[in-house]
Amino acid sequence: MYYLCAFNSNFSMLIALQDITFEFGARTIVEDSSWHIVPGDRVGLVGLNGTGKSTLLRIINGEYTISKGSINKIKNLSIGFFNQDLLSFETDDSILNVGMTAFEQALKVEKELEILTEKLEHSQDEALLHEYSDKLHEFDTLDGYNIRHKTATVLEGLGFSTADLERPYNQFSGGWRMRVLLARLILQQPDVLMLDEPTNHLDLPSIEWLEKYLSNYNGAVIIVSHDRFFLDRMVNKVVELYQEELHHYSGNYSAFEEEKVLRRELQQRAYENQQDYIRQQEKFIERFKAKASKAAQAQSIAKRLDKLERVEQVDGGPSKIRMNFSVDKMPGKILSTLEGVSKSFGNLHILSNASAEINRGDKIALIGANGKGKSTLLRVIAGTEPIEGNRTPGHNVVMSFYAQHQLEALHMDNEILEELKSCGSGKTEMELRSLLGCFLFQGDDVFKKIRILSGGEKARVALAKVIISQANFLLLDEPTNHLDMNSVEMLIDALGKYEGSLVLVSHDRYFVSRTANKIWEIVDGEIKEFKGTYAEWEEWKKRMAQQAQPPKPEKKSVAAPQQPAAKNPPIDKELKKELQKQQRQFQQLEEKIAKLKADVQQLETALGNPDVYSDKQKFRTAEEAYKQAGTALAQANEEYENVFEKVMELEAKVQG
Incomplete structure (x- = not known):
């Protein structure tokens, strides 16, 4: 067994998969493949749906046993695995307490301290007091006083409000529960963090927070995700599970795609050259195998062909079927108008006297954090949400609305193909089956009953129904949630050619960047519109943020001495005053920390003093003082x- 030393940042290997083979029943997932995982790795594990990416993560996690090869891990390696199975966890405890279970050892020591405190109320045994002192020191070493603060910080980073932290875990929906479990996993800080579709349950601010966190993560990270933006920003390596082998690439997902095209071209040329060679050799064998003078040579060539390592033919790759949205009627110039619209749920105000207009040709992305009312606004536009104010639909508008609640409109006793036929689109069975193939329903899958489908499968059927609806105005609420990258690309292509208008909600930044020509945000109850793409909106946001910062002080000009020297702007004096204030506070804190450290050490010594621990009241006073x-x-x-941090920031501004 290799790699038996303890983990440290300088060690070159965490996990080594060497020539592994794994079969799932009669199907081979991976064969004779190797993968070495080292500290600092940010790996995107990719492959077509159904190739076995999640299975490979479970192999690494030790849940499955390989049939061939070896898996070697360093001693005491910790692995954190984020996946959908975690949803089986149930508890009525608060989400803050669930998150804090990441600090198992600190909580254990805290419990031991509580037990020791109870014992010390009835006994002044010296051994007991020494044990208590040791446990206090251990708790301090484990940073036990900060675990609540750390947990709250991560939960709030993932979108929870401060008021949410004390709410019971079981009161939250599945998506929010997954955030709690992701927070707990992050706080555990394992040596290897494996994330299976982590962004599925996050809004844009939370995804951006996770990106910042993972950028500074000390361990190795392995990510399975359909979010291309997330992979591009997070990974420095890509491992592709393709044709039962692991193929390794350097760089992010975009670099992988470029390199993969080149590799596939080289593989296809090698395959064709080898096939030409094989055909020539087989012709020779066929021609001369019965001829005495050439029989031995023909037999030798046949043996050589038997031993030849065959180059695999490049498969056709993902389906290239095109989705097509048909528009039955051309609407008027204005599709929908909202005037003075207000919408609240109790004390939660979504819209306050808001107005907006949707015009023909608009492809609007409605973005922002969860809880801002994006899905509610879609329902307002659709006319299914009661409001104060006016909603005026346009002329000749044929609307189709895709959202999770639309799954209820599916006919549970229909087969998938039958459900699409019932829409009256006029498409042939072959066309409908081709479309369902885009949504990952292959072969006999199309004859499955709707009622036996998973939530994700039902969502894909509902989205297929939207595509064949011939509507000229689409409302799409998270349409990419249950699609693989290939299906997302086909949907993007279809929406790009779509002659109608749409409003969509999505946390998939790649999807939004490729489909939207306008961005909407709900800000302080109003609908704010940006006319441009997502990339242009991001650039605009950066410029606005920079302009909001205090201007840098102007530098004196040397080239024009005849002019009086310009006075420093008032903001420069204010910056200097603030800097001096922060510097004084910084010095005071240094002195305060030095004093507190001395106090902690003195109190820790006092707890072990016989004069203190023999006096129950003195001990309690000293113990409380130590905790404080x-x-x-x-x-x-x-x-x-x-x-x-403030001092460094202010110094940079003052220095210009």
């Missing part, structure tokens, strides 16, 4: 870091 000093030290350290 530890908490104060943790808070001071946190404040110290914040002030240090």
Whole structure:
């Protein structure tokens, strides 16, 4: 067994998969393949749906046993695995407490301290006091005083409000529960973090927060995701599961796609050259195998062909079938108008006297954090949500609405193909089967009853129905959630050619960037419109953020001495004053931390003093003082870091 030393950042290998083979029943998932995972790896594990990516993660996690090869891991390696199976977890505990279970050892020590405290109320045994002192030191070493703060920070980064933290876990929907479990996994900080579709349950702000977090993560990260933007920003390597082998690429997902095209071309040429060679050799064998003078040579060539390592033919790749949206009627110039619209749910105000207009040709992406009312606005536009104000539909508008709640409109006793036929689109069975192939329903899958389908499969059927609806106005709520990358590409292509208009909600930035020509945001109850693509909107947001920052002080001109020297702008003086204030606070905090450290050490010594632990009241007082000093030290350290960052930022602004 290799790699038996303990993990550290300088070690060159965490996990080694060497010539592994794994069969799932009669089907081979991976054969004679190797993969070495090292610290700092950011790996995107990719492949067509059904090739076995999630299965490979379970092999690494030790859930499945390989039939051939070896898997070697360093001693005491910790692996965190985020996947859909985690949803089986149930508890009435608060989400804050669920997240804090990541700190298993610190919580264990805290519990032991509580038990020891109870014992010390009835006994002044010296051994007991020494044990208590040791446990206090261990709790401090484990940063036990900060675990609540750390957990709250990660949960809030993933979209929870401060008020949510004390709510029971079981009160949240599946998507929000997955966020809690992702937070717990992040807080555990395993040596290898494996994430299976982590962005499926996150809104854009939460995805951006996760990207920042993972960028600074010390361990290795393996990601399975259909989110191309996320992969491009996160990974520095790509491993593709293709033709039962693992193929390794350097760079992000875009680099992988370019390199893969070149490799496939080379493989296809090698295959064709080898096939030419084989045909020539087989002709020779066929011609001379019965001729005495050439029989031995023909037999030798036949043996050589038997031993020849065959080059695999490049498969046709993902389906190239095109989705096509047909438009039955041409609508008027204005498809929908909202005037003075207000919408609230109790104390939650979504829209307040908001107005907007959707014109023919608009392809609008409605973006923002979860809870801002994006799906509610879609329902308002659709006319299915009661409002205050006016909603006026345009002339000749034929609308089709895709959303999770639309799954209820599916006929549960219909087969998939039958459900699409019932729409009256006029498409042939072959056309409908081709379309269903785009949505991952192959062969006899089209004869499955709707009622036995998973939620994701039902969503794909509902989306297929939208495509054949011949509507000229589409409302799409997270249409890519259950699609693979190939299907997303086909949907993008179809929407690009679509002659109608649409409003979509999606957290898939790649999808939004390729489909939308306008961006909508709900800000303070109003609908804010940006006329442009997602990339242009992002650039505009950056410019606005930069303009909002205080201007840098102007530098004195040397080239024009005849002019009086310009006075520093008022903001420069204010910056300097603020810098001096923060520097004084920084110095005071340094002194405070030094004093608190001394207090903690002194109190820790006092707890082991016989004069203290033999007196019950003195011990309780010293114990309480020690806890308070530890908490104060943790808070001071946190404040110290914040002030240090402010000082650095202000120094940079003052220096220009």
